[in-house]
Amino acid sequence: MQKQGINKLTIKNKLQVAGIARALPFSMMRGGAFRGMFGAMISGIVGSALIIGSSSEALAQRDFSNVEISTTKVTDSIYMLTGAGGNIAVSAGADGVFMIDDQFAPLSEKILAAISEISDKPISYVVNTHWHGDHTGGNENIGNAGAVIVAHENVRKRMSTPQFMKAFGREVPASPDSALPVITFTEDVSFYFNDSEIQVRHLPHAHTDGDSMVYFSDDNVLHMGDTFFNGFFPFIDQSSGGSLDGIIEAAERALSISDADTSIIPGHGPISGQADLQTYIAMLKEVKDTMTPLAKSGQSREEVIAAKPLSALSEQWGNGFMKPDVFTGIVYDILSGS
Secondary structure (H helix, E strand, O other): OEEOOOEEEEEEOOEEEOOHHHHHHHHHOOOHHHHHHHHHHOOOOOOOOOOOOOOHHHHHOOOOOOOOOEEEEOOOOEEEEEOOOOOEEEEEEOOEEEEEOOOOHHHHHHHHHHHHHHOOOOEEEEEOOOOOHHHHOOHHHHHHOOOEEEEEHHHHHHHOOOEEEOOOOEEEOOOOHHHOOOEEEOOEEEEEEOOEEEEEEEEOOOOOOOEEEEEEOOOOEEEOHHHOEOOOOOOOOHHHOOOHHHHHHHHHHHHHHOOOOOEEEOOEOOOEOHHHHHHHHHHHHHHHHHHHHHHOOOOOHHHHHHHOOOHHHHHHHOOOOOOHHHHHHHHHHHHHOO
8 A cells, every 4th residue: 555655554464444435535635724624623622531441421421621631752753642541652754643542532632732733744644552442532533634543453343343341341332433443454564654664563362352562663662552551550351352471472572672772652651661661571470470370279259359469569560540459350360261
C-alpha cells in the first residue's frame, strides 16, 4: 500500500483492509481544508481515571472536565501524551502525525488540541495497541477526522462483538463500525513514515490476545501498550486471551530489542527505560514462582487471596489500578485454569 510517496506500509503475513473507502476522503483533507476542520473541533471536553473496556453509557456517567492532557517530549519527533487512560505516543514530521492509542472519546478534542501544539499536519494513522476502551475510545472521533485506524486482527474482532470481562464481571458492548480498525494484520507490520521505520509487533496472549508494541527504530523509542504497567501490578485480561506467561514473554521480547538508551513508553505509568523493564520482569517472574504452587495446591481462590502471598511485592507494586487482592485473584485464575 502506497500513500503519497514515503508513507509506505509493509505488512508481514496477512493484510486485511475493511471499509477502506473511509480513508479516501483523508487525501482530500490535507492542508487548509483539514486544518479548518481540525481547528473547529478544538474546544475542551473531559477526562478521569482508568476505565478499561468502557461503554458509552459508563463514560456518560463520568466527569472528564478536570482532565488535562500533558505532553512530554521524548525525542525531537516523538512525544508522549498523558491524560486519562493509556499513554499516547505521537510521531510528528514532514509526512504528518502518527499516533499510538487515543484514550476516551470525551477527551478527543483535548487530545487533538494537544497534538495541534506539536504539529499543524493531520493525523495519518492511529495504531491501537489492544482493544480496551481506554486505548481505543477515541477511534471514532479521530477516524472520522480522517485518520486510518490500524490494529492486530484480534482487536477488530473483539471490538466488533460484545465482550465479557470476567475480572470485573463487566459486559462490554460492540463498538460502532466507525470506531473499528480499517486495516488489520496477523503478525507484524512496518510503516515508513516521517523518514523513519516504525515497527509494530504482535505480542500473543500477553495482556490480551491482540497486543502490539511499537518500536520507532530511528528514535530508539518503544511503546509497549499494556504489556507494561510501569511501577504497578499489570492487569492481565484472561477473558481476552491474556496470560501471565505471555506478558512475561512480551516484556522479555521488548527487553531484547532495547538498550540502555531506549526510551520505553508503558501503557500506564511514567516513561521509563531498560532498567525499569528489567525490574518489572523480575517482579512478574517472582509472582509466577510464588503463585504457581498455590494455584496447584487445591486451595480455593478465597483461601489463597486471604493468605496474601504477594505481600512482599505489594508495597512497591500494589498502589496502582490493580490492587494486590484483585491481582492475586486474577493470577490464581490464570494459573489454576479456572
